[in-house]
Amino acid sequence: MVTIAPPVSNELILTESRTMRAQTIERTDVLDKVKALSLLPDGIHASTEMAAAYYEVGIDTVKSVILRNREELTSNGMHVLRGTDLREFKRETEVHGEPLFVGVNSLRLFTRRALLNLGQLLTESDVARQVRHYLLNAEQVVRQEIQPHQAVPARHMTPTTFRQVYFSDVPEKVFWDHLYREYLLDQRNTRRDALGNLSKDGYRHGHPRSGKGDKYFMLPEDMWVDAYGRPRGRAVVRPDRVRDLVEQLIAEGLRANPFISCTPSRPALTSSEVVDGHVIQFRRGA
Incomplete structure (x- = not known):
């Protein structure tokens, strides 16, 4: 009780x-x-x-x-x-x-x-x-x-929230530039405004790239779809791939928060963090 x-x-x-x-x-x-x-x-x-x-x-x-x-x-x-x-x-x-x-x-x-x-x-x-x-x-x-041993997948964790929890020491620009190179479509300033200037993001800006992006990110179910059937919104981390993405980004050179360790040769303990009302398990360096 x-x-x-x-x-x-x-x-x-x-x-x-x-x-x-x-x-x-x-x-x-x-x-x-x-x-x-x-x-x-x-x-x-x-x-x-x-x-x-x-x-x-x-x-x-x-x-x-x-x-x-x-x-x-x-x-x-x-x-x-x-x-x-x-x-x-x-x-x-x-x-x-x-x-x-x-x-x-x-x-x-x-x-x-x-x-x-x-x-x-x-x-x-x-x-x-x-x-x-x-x-x-x-x-x-x-x-x-929620007891510590339970693991409930995080739902609709945005890349912004993901960075704040796991990679807050990485400068924001460095983090986003890495995602845009490897995982998400970069359509910043590719669409013209009413004056003809390229100052608006493309319709698919922030969507997962095919392959590597699709593996770790998805479009949320509640996205707004415009009159032409285009989904409008940004990707979120796949609920079952949060820890995998943490390990992948560390392997690619991003510096994780001090409580994250993915060095295979070191023993690791399972710990948990409540994010967006859900418990996420991660490996804490022993």
């Missing part, structure tokens, strides 16, 4: 620690538990105005958080539509033939993950504080319920 610990009171740990945010980012179900969540007609995205309404703060407050945390929010699904992409989205979200975004030249969208990430970062919202309380309490219960 599991005894649930008292509620965690220091919810600001999530606003201060990106590692903690990464560990709880998959718990998007918390959003519906705290408050009814409204989404656009596609059932996947919310606008900036909708995000502000959910957290009961002003739009300027949301924009301020975006300005300080743009890279992290983008890695969790926030993106801006312009030009052809925006026109396609307007058609897809029409209600009774009427577009929702008349006269809009750009549109920032939040996925559930990005909305949850926003709540992890907002300090001026009572709703966001409730979201963080739920996240920390759920994380504490998961750590108590």
